[in-house]
Amino acid sequence: MKFTLSWLKEHLDTDATVEEIADTLTLIGLEIEEVVDPAKSLADFRVAEVVTAEKHPDADKLQVLQVNTGKETLQVVCGAPNAHAGMKGVFAPVGTYVPGIDFTLTKAKIRGVESSGMMVSERELELSDEHAGIIELPAKSRVGSPAAKALGLDDVIFDIAITPNRPDCLGVRGVARDLAAAGLGKLKKDTVKPVKGRFDNPVPVKLTFDKETKNACPIFAGRLVRGVKNGPSPAWLQARLKAIGLRPINALVDITNYISFDRARPLHVYDADKLAGAVHARLGRIGESFEALDGKTYKVDDEMCVIADERAVLGLGGVMGGEETGCTEETTNVFIESAYFDPKRTARTGRTLNIISDARFRFERGIDPQSAEHGIEQATAMVLDLCGGEPSTVTVAGGAPKANKPFRFDLRLIGRLSGLSLLHRGIERKLKVLGVMLEGEGHVLKAVPPSWRPDLSMPADLVEEIVRLTGVDRIPAEPLPRLSGVAKPVLTPAQKKARTTRRLLAARGFVEAVTWSFIPKNEATLFGGGNEALALDNPISTEMSQMRPSLLPGLISAAKRNRDRGFADGALFELGNAYRGLEPDDQYTAASGVRFGQSALDGAGRHWSGAAPEAGWATVKADAIAALEALGLSQSNVQITRDAPDWFHPGRSGEIKLGPKVTLGVFGELHPDTLASLNADGPMAAFELYLDNLPPSKRKGTAKPALDASDLQAVTRDFAFLVDADTDAGLLVRTASGADRALISGVSVFDEFTGQGVPEGKKSLAIEVTLQPRDKTLTDEEIDAVAEKVVASVVKTTGGTLR
Numbered sequence: 001m002k003f004t005l006s007w008l009k010e011h012l013d014t015d016a017t018v019e020e021i022a023d024t025l026t027l028i029g030l031e032i033e034e035v036v037d038p039a040k041s042l043a044d045f046r047v048a049e050v051v052t053a054e055k056h057p058d059a060d061k062l063q064v065l066q067v068n069t070g071k072e073t074l075q076v077v078c079g080a081p082n083a084h085a086g087m088k089g090v091f092a093p094v095g096t097y098v099p100g101i102d103f104t105l106t107k108a109k110i111r112g113v114e115s116s117g118m119m120v121s122e123r124e125l126e127l128s129d130e131h132a133g134i135i136e137l138p139a140k141s142r143v144g145s146p147a148a149k150a151l152g153l154d155d156v157i158f159d160i161a162i163t164p165n166r167p168d169c170l171g172v173r174g175v176a177r178d179l180a181a182a183g184l185g186k187l188k189k190d191t192v193k194p195v196k197g198r199f200d201n202p203v204p205v206k207l208t209f210d211k212e213t214k215n216a217c218p219i220f221a222g223r224l225v226r227g228v229k230n231g232p233s234p235a236w237l238q239a240r241l242k243a244i245g246l247r248p249i250n251a252l253v254d255i256t257n258y259i260s261f262d263r264a265r266p267l268h269v270y271d272a273d274k275l276a277g278a279v280h281a282r283l284g285r286i287g288e289s290f291e292a293l294d295g296k297t298y299k300v301d302d303e304m305c306v307i308a309d310e311r312a313v314l315g316l317g318g319v320m321g322g323e324e325t326g327c328t329e330e331t332t333n334v335f336i337e338s339a340y341f342d343p344k345r346t347a348r349t350g351r352t353l354n355i356i357s358d359a360r361f362r363f364e365r366g367i368d369p370q371s372a373e374h375g376i377e378q379a380t381a382m383v384l385d386l387c388g389g390e391p392s393t394v395t396v397a398g399g400a401p402k403a404n405k406p407f408r409f410d411l412r413l414i415g416r417l418s419g420l421s422l423l424h425r426g427i428e429r430k431l432k433v434l435g436v437m438l439e440g441e442g443h444v445l446k447a448v449p450p451s452w453r454p455d456l457s458m459p460a461d462l463v464e465e466i467v468r469l470t471g472v473d474r475i476p477a478e479p480l481p482r483l484s485g486v487a488k489p490v491l492t493p494a495q496k497k498a499r500t501t502r503r504l505l506a507a508r509g510f511v512e513a514v515t516w517s518f519i520p521k522n523e524a525t526l527f528g529g530g531n532e533a534l535a536l537d538n539p540i541s542t543e544m545s546q547m548r549p550s551l552l553p554g555l556i557s558a559a560k561r562n563r564d565r566g567f568a569d570g571a572l573f574e575l576g577n578a579y580r581g582l583e584p585d586d587q588y589t590a591a592s593g594v595r596f597g598q599s600a601l602d603g604a605g606r607h608w609s610g611a612a613p614e615a616g617w618a619t620v621k622a623d624a625i626a627a628l629e630a631l632g633l634s635q636s637n638v639q640i641t642r643d644a645p646d647w648f649h650p651g652r653s654g655e656i657k658l659g660p661k662v663t664l665g666v667f668g669e670l671h672p673d674t675l676a677s678l679n680a681d682g683p684m685a686a687f688e689l690y691l692d693n694l695p696p697s698k699r700k701g702t703a704k705p706a707l708d709a710s711d712l713q714a715v716t717r718d719f720a721f722l723v724d725a726d727t728d729a730g731l732l733v734r735t736a737s738g739a740d741r742a743l744i745s746g747v748s749v750f751d752e753f754t755g756q757g758v759p760e761g762k763k764s765l766a767i768e769v770t771l772q773p774r775d776k777t778l779t780d781e782e783i784d785a786v787a788e789k790v791v792a793s794v795v796k797t798t799g800g801t802l803r
Helices: 005-009 018-027 172-181 235-243 251-263 343-353 358-363 372-387 413-418 424-434 459-470 493-507 521-526 552-564 617-630 672-677 729-737 780-798
Strands: 002-004 032-036 046-055 063-068 073-078 088-092 108-110 113-115 157-160 205-208 219-226 268-271 279-283 289-291 297-299 305-308 313-316 333-340 395-398 407-410 437-439 444-448 570-579 587-596 639-641 648-658 662-670 684-690 715-724 744-753 762-771
Touching (some): 002 005, 018 032, 018 157, 018 172, 172 251, 205 219, 219 279, 219 372, 251 268, 251 358, 305 343, 413 459, 424 437, 424 459, 493 587, 587 617, 617 648, 617 662, 617 684, 715 729, 729 744, 762 780
Parallel strands (some): 205 279
Antiparallel strands (some): 002 157, 063 073, 108 113, 219 333, 219 395, 268 333, 289 297, 305 313, 407 444, 570 587, 639 648, 662 684, 715 762, 744 762
16 A cells, blocks of 8 residues: 555644654554655756757757756756757756666767756656656746656655555555554544535446345445546646556546545446446346456456446446446546445455456455445545536445444453553543544443444454554563472473484484375375375375375385485484374374385394394384383383284284284384385385374373493393294293393394204294393302293293203
């Protein structure tokens, strides 16, 4: 929204400086985008008088001028055909930057004649494209005075940003009202008065809607002014429109543009002699079209509000008028339209046809619904003043929509919500200037918001207005009460789990990734999802059409991209949500990881081959177990089963369970078919933990448990057992661990062998048992006793034998 300082002062009586106005506008929420002072850019240009104009001795199209600048008389070579003695124009002395030619003037010789400066044209000052001659100023212009003042370009221009809830400030009077309420002057009285009609309006106005669509245009006011003389608008009006970036067209059109910016009241004028019968506001019909004022032809549909006569569509209500009935300099009878159009329908029409106009900008935000008759009176007065003519009576079809309903307002609410301590008299004055009427006595009053403020509908809105106009910077700063003692923890149990898991996996060499929650349907189906309930209605792309049932597809794709870019080894993890269905319980939190290549084997234990292999099931199993232990769940309390999902390699994967029904996670090498479906090269190993299934931590408080370490040397013993081929290694580990819980601190499998020397249907499992003494160094007899317990427990539980 742009306006000039002089325009603002037509509505606001103020002595405030430009800087004070700009600062206040920003403080009250009308943020300044730019303040332009044209006089500053034209400061070097002065009014000068041509004393003499003689023909150049060596050029037919050049003249040698003697120019009086007010301080001295200088010689200037000029090629303008309109330069003559006695005229006054705009002079640029040596050293002046001329924006239209992007050049700084220097003293020069032109065809042998010295020239000191330049008489400039409008194009050279970037005022217009006119370059046929130099600027000729009125004879009354004072020689030596600033050219900006003589040109009428000494008016400061403000450009402010308007939020969607403030359509009233899309007019200069609305901005002036806000500044007056903020104490920066006094709002002048409205000078618009009704114009008495001298004859009945001969152009009927009709609203043709049904009950469901009557809000498309609830009120339409029209008036005929006959005998007008249209032509260029006066200089003051043209200068004002040019200052805000509008191109003057003719007096009748310029009047409507002026009122649109002056009062946020869009209007439209028709050449009445081009109308056929009554003017209707109605919905469009399929197949109808019209040529708009922008020169384009638009097809309308049955959801758009149009203005039409008995013959055809004349324009789009609240968006743009038509070329056929537009006013030209030949117009002698003008029909003025002032209506209110539904904001939603106006916005939808503009978006459908991709039309951006000042009228649409205002109507779709919601102008004053009760301004139709006021707007037509202001337009009539200006038409009579600038174009003459004789007005008819005003014809009004329909009625103005109701404004916001009154509500109870407790003045004490301002202090409770904002902390400001203000006198009630000052509060009432600010609201009165805004147009809010307060009725009653005491603290609780009846508030009646004005029709031009659709955003005022409840007491909190008025509190916001008072805070805005008083100044947010005046709200007292109150420190929060200081609590004694140590601050209480703020993280929830779920957040603590997430933080612990992230730290543990990062410590084991993983890099955190964040992948999309949306994946292709074929990938979702591959990992147990893909049902229609989790399909997106409006996906970003076809590759992101389903909510993910697992975090693994995204991590596998990320690993594939890393490999494609030359990173052969890596470990990625993600902690986030996945989805099994639409119910709240179907959303779960998972911590997933993928290893590929010869990534770090932290926690995997010793390997009999000696060389670092590709990441396999043992590695990711160790990752998953380490994460569970960090979350307070001991390995001895969980069971490993073979019931892994289909996307894992059978026999090289497993599930981690807490009892027969609770699954804590899955791990294993990814199935070759799964990787092939994702176009990823193998091998890859992965795990996924279901954090929501973990039991609550028994640890209370945030303190870490005491360090349980011994300064005595640990002892390791290896055992190899011949067991049935289908015996789980996990069962062997748990059995050995329970043989002597006081001394055995760890058990791990380091070898599995079948082949020569091993009977059919059997296999050899080798375990390493670590004994950690606490009080004293173990003797050989004590070590042997523990070894015997291990052997006895394994033989009893598995039926195996010691090799």
